[in-house]
Amino acid sequence: MLHIVPDIDTSETLTERQKAVLDAALRLLVEEGDQLTMTAVARRASCSKETLYKWFGDRDGLLTATVQWQASKVRVAPVDAKGLDLASLTVSLERFASDWLKVISSDTSIALNRVAVGHAGSGKDNLGAVVLENGRFALAKRLKPVLEAGRQAGLLDFADAETAFRSFFGLVARDVQIRLLLGDRLELTEATIGGDAVRATQQFLALFGAKTGPQGL
Amino acid sequence: MLHIVPDIDTSETLTERQKAVLDAALRLLVEEGDQLTMTAVARRASCSKETLYKWFGDRDGLLTATVQWQASKVRVAPVDAKGLDLASLTVSLERFASDWLKVISSDTSIALNRVAVGHAGSGKDNLGAVVLENGRFALAKRLKPVLEAGRQAGLLDFADAETAFRSFFGLVARDVQIRLLLGDRLELTEATIGGDAVRATQQFLALFGAKTGPQGL
DNA sequence: GGCGAGCCGTACCGTACGTTACGGTTCGCC
DNA sequence: GGCGAACCGTAACGTACGGTACGGCTCGCC
The missing domain is CATH 1.10.357.10 (Tetracycline Repressor, domain 2)
Structure with a gap:
């Protein structure tokens, strides 16, 4: 039932630069799918691989951060349910x-x-x-x-x-x-x-x- | 709409040995997912990699053959629609x-x-x-x-x-x-x-x- | 019995890519 | 102006794995 997701609000702890990097990673993910490479992300984001590893640990970390980053952007305002007909x-x-x-x-x-x-x-x-x-x-x-x-x-x-x-x-x-x-x-x-x-x-x-x-x- | 699938009835053109190999590949696929390796398939099927490549061309060919093989096993008899109430x-x-x-x-x-x-x-x-x-x-x-x-x-x-x-x-x-x-x-x-x-x-x-x-x- | 085809097991090759290392540059801060 | 932290770009390392080569075995066939 996996309701156990670390509910860290990533959008807070990320710097603008990091968000930009994740956006680049996201765009690349859409284009290339799972076979995107760390080198490609670094090039697209104009950052060094060293930075990627320092910030996100490893490839899976980058992927996870990217997914969470996108997820944090999707939050929508709940519909109010007053005066319902x-x-x-x-x-x-x-x-x-x-x-x-x-x-x-x-x-x-x-x-x-x-x-x-x-x-x-x-x-x-x-x-x-x-x-x-x-x-x-x-x-x-x-x-x-x-x-x-x-x-x-x-x-x-x-x-x-x-x-x-x-x-x-x-x-x-x-x-x-x-x-x-x-x-x-x-x-x-x-x-x-x-x-x-x-x-x-x-x-x-x-x-x-x-x-x-x-x-x- | 991709309705264009080579409708080769693979179950006919395959030898018993080949079916056995594909069954092994299928079992491995269930266990390991897409990161199964050719070596692992060969070992599991007790065959040589050379044989795998001769029969299926390359890794993708093996995967495709495996999927088609499984598909060919699923065909069920159509329900007859007589005397319907x-x-x-x-x-x-x-x-x-x-x-x-x-x-x-x-x-x-x-x-x-x-x-x-x-x-x-x-x-x-x-x-x-x-x-x-x-x-x-x-x-x-x-x-x-x-x-x-x-x-x-x-x-x-x-x-x-x-x-x-x-x-x-x-x-x-x-x-x-x-x-x-x-x-x-x-x-x-x-x-x-x-x-x-x-x-x-x-x-x-x-x-x-x-x-x-x-x-x- | 000899022969060749097909296959097994394994060693080998080439490469792509994750990961690390390092020199050079920018920039905030004293 | 000088220092150090953070970061860029790139080169280098290690390895896993797809693909190939090859020696040996089995077995049907002449």
Whole structure:
């Protein structure tokens, strides 16, 4: 269940220069994937390898720092769940769905997930845990309060928020992430994503919407 | 969309000895992931490296052959869609869901997908395409006729079989595959899988079941 | 029985890359 | 202006591993 991720807020302890180096590493990671070399990172970041090793220990350390650095940039403001009605709940859910689809279809996310998946195979480090914690689990942590609020407002009906969330997750993501990770050229335009978000939300509401008579009374 | 996979039925052109070697490679792949070495494969298979190179060309060739070999073992008999009623359709869908969950949670599938994802990053070969073709796309190819038959029989209602399939896929798989690939220790017992299959099927029927009055008339 | 093909085991080669070492430069600080 | 810390660029080291070469063994075949 790996909920044990060192919750160090890296964005604080990093100098500007270090952030710049990690940004370079991140760009290289997106371009080259896991076979990026320390030399290439040093060259791209215009720094010496000695510095890389002093700051990040070794290659895995650099990779981990890069992933955490990207993760720290993604933090979004939680949606407030006040004055909830069916319309605003629907909008919220569509927002979540759309945001999530944009994330998992972004080059950065794909590259990071690829590296993390590769490393999860040879349990050297916990890159997988980091990605999971800042991806799927972070999403759940932000969405569940909305679901709970929807239930409180009598709009949703479910026994377990976790289960409801996972169904929503499935309806939104479907086969998109695995196909992208495996190299399928899936065109996700702004329009496609919007449509999918609406569809997933409607399906979720059909499954978990409260049946209090013709809704609205 | 990469539907272009050399559809060579490898299981025919391989000698018994070669299959044994690939089985050894497969076992090693599950244990070691992508950082398995040619020497290790040779040792495990009790063959010489020379033989590996003669048979499979290079490392990527061996990996590809291994993945295809595993894929060729998974081919299952298509479900026949005769005399369909709601009960038998439900059973079929539950079967598919349960089988799919078993596949994606198996050590073999996880290892293979990890390797394929890693290779998709550095577009050296089409391992990702092979895995996709024998996984998600093969599933669709087997399930769609069932869905179409369900529609013919007036049990299901959908405009596009592909869309319906993808929703079913999402309801079944949810976050399971990505979590497993990222190293999450997700315990999928026989009972859990059975329950999830039933739940996913019910949800799918709720979304796509034909509303011809109280069903059964 | 002799022969050649195919294969095993192992030694060997070349290289790429992680890691370290070091001389030279910048820059803050006294 | 002088000192030292931090850092750049590059060269050098060590090693792991992909790929090749080769000697010896087995076995089917003439």
